[in-house]
Amino acid sequence: xxxxxxxxxxxxxPAGAAPAAAPAAAVRQFRRVIDLRGPxxxxxxxxxSALSVLTRVAFLAAVAGVLLPGTGGTAASxxxxxxxxxAPLLRVAWLAIRWYRRGDRRYAVVAVSLLAVVASGSVxxxxxx
Amino acid sequence: MLLLALGxxxxxxxxxLGGAVILVPVLVLTGMHPAEAAPLGLLSVAAxxxxxxxxxxxxxxxxxxxxxxxxxxxxxxxxxxxxxxxAAGEVFLARFLAVVALAAAAASGxxxxxxxxxxxxxxxxxxxxTRGSLAGIYPVTAAEAVPYRARRLPAGLAVMSTAGxxxxxxxxxxxxxxxxxxxEVMGVPIKVAAxxxxxxxxxxxAAALIVFAIHGRIELHQAAPVIAGSLLGGRAGAHFQARFPxxxxxxxxxxxxxxxxxILFLK
Numbered sequence: 146x147x148x149x150x151x152x153x154x155x156x157x158x159p160a161g162a163a164p165a166a167a168p169a170a171a172v173r174q175f176r177r178v179i180d181l182r183g184p185x186x187x188x189x190x191x192x193x194s195a196l197s198v199l200t201r202v203a204f205l206a207a208v209a210g211v212l213l214p215g216t217g218g219t220a221a222s223x224x225x226x227x228x229x230x231x232a233p234l235l236r237v238a239w240l241a242i243r244w245y246r247r248g249d250r251r252y253a254v255v256a257v258s259l260l261a262v263v264a265s266g267s268v269x270x271x272x273x274x
Numbered sequence: 275m276l277l278l279a280l281g282x283x284x285x286x287x288x289x290x291l292g293g294a295v296i297l298v299p300v301l302v303l304t305g306m307h308p309a310e311a312a313p314l315g316l317l318s319v320a321a322x323x324x325x326x327x328x329x330x331x332x333x334x335x336x337x338x339x340x341x342x343x344x345x346x347x348x349x350x351x352x353x354x355x356x357x358x359x360x361a362a363g364e365v366f367l368a369r370f371l372a373v374v375a376l377a378a379a380a381a382s383g384x385x386x387x388x389x390x391x392x393x394x395x396x397x398x399x400x401x402x403x404t405r406g407s408l409a410g411i412y413p414v415t416a417a418e419a420v421p422y423r424a425r426r427l428p429a430g431l432a433v434m435s436t437a438g439x440x441x442x443x444x445x446x447x448x449x450x451x452x453x454x455x456x457x458e459v460m461g462v463p464i465k466v467a468a469x470x471x472x473x474x475x476x477x478x479x480a481a482a483l484i485v486f487a488i489h490g491r492i493e494l495h496q497a498a499p500v501i502a503g504s505l506l507g508g509r510a511g512a513h514f515q516a517r518f519p520x521x522x523x524x525x526x527x528x529x530x531x532x533x534x535x536x537i538l539f540l541k
Contacts, residue, residue, distance in 0.1 A: 189331045196327040203324060204505045210498025211276060222498035229320040229501055230483050233476035236327075240338050249406050252339045259346045263481045266353030270488040273357060 192239060196232065203228040234263060275496055279318055279503025280510075285527065287322065287511025292475070293504055294318045295378045295446040296527070299371055299534045308367035310493065312359055312445030313486040314500050316479040319447040321504035323476030326469075326512060334402040335412050335469035340424050340462065343408065345474045347431040348438035348448070349481040355442020356485035367443070372538035374444045375531045381450040383528035395419040412466055422463050430460045434474075442482040447475040 203225050210222030241256035278300065283293035294315035301311040330336050359367060393411075395418055403410035408424035424430070433455040437448030449471045456467035486492050 193328045193331045196324065196331070200325050200328070200505065203321065203501060207498045207502035207505070210494070211502055218498070219494050222494040225501045226317065226483075226487070226492060226494065226497050229317060229324060230480045230487070232324050232327075233320065233473075233480045236473075237342060237477060240342060247405070251406065252342065255339075255346065256342045259342055259349060259477070262346055262349045262353070263477075263484065266349070266356075266481055267484050267488065269353065269357065270485040273360075274489055 192236065195239075196236070199228055199232045203232075234260065276499035276503045279500040280507040281503075283318060283322060283504040283507025284511040284514070285507075287508045288514050292319060292322055292447045292449050293507060293511075295375065295450060295531070296534075297500075298445045299375050299531075299538060302368060302371060303534065303537060307364060308371055308444075309359055309362075309364070309491065312356075312367075312443070313483060313492045314496055315445030316441065316447075316483050316486070317492075317497050317500050318504040319441070319449075319475050320479040320483065321501045322447075322508040323472050323479065325505050325508050326472045327476075329512070330469040330472060333412075333469065335466050336473050337403045337408070337410055337424075337462070337466055337470045338473070339403055340408050340456075340460075340466075341470045341474045341477075343427070344430055344434045344452075344456075345477050347435040348441070348452070348474060348478045351435040351438025351440075352442040352478045352482040353438075353485055355439040355444075356482040357442075358439075359443045360489055360491070362443070368538050371444050371446075372535040374440055374446050375535040375538065378446065378450040379528040379531035379535070381454055382524045382531070392418045392420055410466070412463070420463050420465075422461070422466060424456075424460045424462050426459055426461070430455060433459060438478055438481075441475070441478045442485075448478060449475050 206221045206225035206228065210218050210225055212218070213221055237256050237259055241253050241260070244250070244256065245253035279293065279297060282297040282300065286293035286296050297318050298308075298311045298315035301314065302308050327336075362370075392414060395413060395416075401411060401413055401419070408427070409422065411419050411421040413419050434452060437451040437455070440446060440451060441448040452471040452474065453464070453467050456462045456471060457464050460467075462470070483492070
């Protein structure tokens, strides 16, 4: 096992870092804006909530699919399968829109390409059914 | 089916392999056709990926740009594998599954804790992935973080397409290929590699499952217990993994997978 003590280095000062001691009066002159460099936890808060909801929906539908007899159980199972398949693709679509809006066009195109690959696979599956 | 999915997902998540690589061979050993077991394995993978998402996003260890980029190759491989598995015979699929189990055993048994460079974390540094690049930094403690940058992208894409084919044909996640490749080939820290792989295996599974659904190969009455069991088991396994050392479980899993592979070959 390769286990060595972690090496440490002091990082360079981040680009655009605010001066250490800005006068409070000067700060008050500007409107408060959203800090786009905020931590991922804040950046992806809505995605975290959405994934949590989808997980609960998939679980409840799957349990209903196990417990309910007949067409109700089949319908609930279909919902669980649909949620589990759709969730990662919705996440990619969300990322594509997010990156496009924030000017990261290159990775927005990559995300759309990924969805296009999945869509192409679906078309091939329909043709070869 | 519910208990089997729960147990394999819990053990798989605890051992860091995912449940499908155990679930699918066990289903085949109990008499299920490999072509029927593969979609159930992928449902288990997709459910595990979904349930792990919120926690990993909160930890800021998922690199979405890296995941989406490498996933273009993996999804193409998964679609090809899913189409191929529909035409392949039972013997080929069982032996392919045995080879996959052996590969997973090797990955589990030989896994190492990679060295990473820790830096002091300035209070206003941008955490998570860096916009417009395959670089980033993830927090280790309140005072420390690990910076990284993915390299050798073409080689990484080649390995990911192989992992995609494995997922499509065998119904296993391919995560046991993706995570070591992201770490060893692309130079990404293990924590980020594992989280990003968990994100991407959900997409790989979705790509292959759409093909299976269109071909009418998903049995809904078997899918529901697999999804419910995998969601519960995956969460339980991740809970235990965070609290207990998983080295012994990984080695035991490797032995079990070798035995399963041997039985699959003989069968």
